[in-house]
Amino acid sequence: MSVLQMRGIRKSFGELEVLKDISLSVEEGEVVAIIGPSGSGKSTLLRCATLLETVDGGSITYLDHAVAWEEEDGAAVYAPAKELREVRQVFGLVFQNFNLFPHFSVLRNVTDAPMRVQKRPAAEVEQEALTLLKKMGLEGREKAYPFQLSGGQQQRVAIARALAMNPRLLFFDEPTSALDPELTGEVLRVIRRLAEEKMTMVIVTHEMGFARQVADRVIFMDKGVIVEQGGPEIIDHPVHARTRAFLNKLEGEEA
Amino acid sequence: MTFRTMVEMLLGGMGKSILIYVLTLVGALPLGLLVAFGRMSRVRPLQLFVKFYISIMRGTPLMLQLLVVFFGPYYLFRANTGTGYRFVAVIIGFVLNYAAYFAEIYRGGINAIPAGQREAAQVLGYSRSRTFMTIILPQVIRHILPAVTNEMITLVKDTSLAFAISYSEMFTLAKKIAASQTTMMPFVIAGVFYYIFNFVVAFIMERCEKKLSYYR
Numbered sequence: 462m463s464v465l466q467m468r469g470i471r472k473s474f475g476e477l478e479v480l481k482d483i484s485l486s487v488e489e490g491e492v493v494a495i496i497g498p499s500g501s502g503k504s505t506l507l508r509c510a511t512l513l514e515t516v517d518g519g520s521i522t523y524l525d526h527a528v529a530w531e532e533e534d535g536a537a538v539y540a541p542a543k544e545l546r547e548v549r550q551v552f553g554l555v556f557q558n559f560n561l562f563p564h565f566s567v568l569r570n571v572t573d574a575p576m577r578v579q580k581r582p583a584a585e586v587e588q589e590a591l592t593l594l595k596k597m598g599l600e601g602r603e604k605a606y607p608f609q610l611s612g613g614q615q616q617r618v619a620i621a622r623a624l625a626m627n628p629r630l631l632f633f634d635e636p637t638s639a640l641d642p643e644l645t646g647e648v649l650r651v652i653r654r655l656a657e658e659k660m661t662m663v664i665v666t667h668e669m670g671f672a673r674q675v676a677d678r679v680i681f682m683d684k685g686v687i688v689e690q691g692g693p694e695i696i697d698h699p700v701h702a703r704t705r706a707f708l709n710k711l712e713g714e715e716a
Numbered sequence: 717m718t719f720r721t722m723v724e725m726l727l728g729g730m731g732k733s734i735l736i737y738v739l740t741l742v743g744a745l746p747l748g749l750l751v752a753f754g755r756m757s758r759v760r761p762l763q764l765f766v767k768f769y770i771s772i773m774r775g776t777p778l779m780l781q782l783l784v785v786f787f788g789p790y791y792l793f794r795a796n797t798g799t800g801y802r803f804v805a806v807i808i809g810f811v812l813n814y815a816a817y818f819a820e821i822y823r824g825g826i827n828a829i830p831a832g833q834r835e836a837a838q839v840l841g842y843s844r845s846r847t848f849m850t851i852i853l854p855q856v857i858r859h860i861l862p863a864v865t866n867e868m869i870t871l872v873k874d875t876s877l878a879f880a881i882s883y884s885e886m887f888t889l890a891k892k893i894a895a896s897q898t899t900m901m902p903f904v905i906a907g908v909f910y911y912i913f914n915f916v917v918a919f920i921m922e923r924c925e926k927k928l929s930y931y932r
Binding site for chain 1: 814828832833835837838839840841842843846850851853854858930931932
């Protein structure tokens with residue numbers, strides 16, 4: 462069973478068509494990297510998948526939960542709120558700018574949702590959170606507040622916060638774009654380790670080298686459509702001219 | 717009249733001023749939040765009504781509003797308000813007026829919280845009410861505290877407006893004593909009392925601000 466299945470997703474902001482008939486499915490244990498120029502719709506796709514935006518058309522299914530489906534007139538309908546709350550437990554999301562809760566300590570950022578939303582016992586949650594933070598290389602920073610941490614550390618707390626909910630699928634929205642270059646490495650290392658542990662992940666990224674390394678599948682998006690997808694080798698040997706143009710431009714900027 | 721009796725009488729008035737002060741805050745702080753929700757509501761008629769209410773409360777003198785609340789029931793409906801109504805009218809007037817100011821402060825504070833906070837909470841599965849109570853509101857309170865302190869200091873002085881409907885708080889008494897004894901001593905004493913009152917308010921609020929400044 463696919464963890465996530467999106468079919469024929471359409472989304473417009475006013476006159477602007479951001480997603481034009483996008484289909485994407487993610488299998489258990491798979492790491493999918495989504496690349497493409499800014500404005501290609503990749504972040505919007507992620508926001509639709511995580512229910513932060515509603516789609517205009519198409520269907521979304523998580524495991525055996527139908528989240529959104531198309532009526533006969535082509536418009537998308539969503540499942541009732543109660544069902545959606547359950548579905549949100551299936552996935553986690555790591556934001557570009559972390560969005561940690563500034564008034565909570567590092568530990569509370571990680572434990573609050575498992576305790577209050579999932580209603581799991583405090584002792585168990587706390588133990589798990591400490592293990593997670595250790596794994597993220599944040600041992601000893603449990604009592605710190607987000608503002609006392611570097612961007613890289615904050616993003617690792619955010620990853621721990623998402624993992625503490627035990628999601629089946631973890632989304633990353635450009636997880637290193639808000640970081641100084643010298644801090645991206647520590648975050649990418651953590652994600653790479655999750656990939657080795659067969660965590661199912663969908664990562665929107667501009668880090669081509671990283672995508673090549675961790676992704677089982679790379680999807681290139683441009684102007685609201687999936688132009689090309691395949692194994693990580695498409696980064697080195699793109700078939701489509703638009704993919705080539707995009708990758709060449711990136712390379713040019715990096716050189 | 718001795719200095720001592722004057723002070724004692726004014727202290728009694730001060731007790732009533734403090735009572736107005738506390739009850740106004742207890743009523744206006746939560747009501748202001750409700751008004752702010754109305755002001756930000758997507759239900760257009762509600763939003764417009766609340767906007768109109770805030771505009772009236774902020775656009776007309778509080779003294780006039782007190783007179784309307786106190787005499788309104790009689791002039792409009794020929795209703796016989798009991799003797800206790802004078803005090804009730806003071807509280808209604810102050811609460812309605814201050815809720816309008818607090819509402820605008822809350823609104824600014826709520827809008828200043830980045831959308832990402834709400835989104836992060838939503839993805840983690842927090843309900844809307846829990847998101848507001850545990851994620852948004854604590855940050856809003858910290859954000860708006862200086863503005864609220866300002867209003868709270870103004871309110872100490874505004875309690876004196878209750879003299880407009882002859883409620884015997886400190887200022888009303890000071891005026892009466894000054895007229896009957898032909899001395900300005902009561903004004904001096906009242907001034908000192910108001911100042912001490914505000915000094916305490918400012919001190920407490922400063923402590924609160926410090927307590928909430930453990931994060932950025």
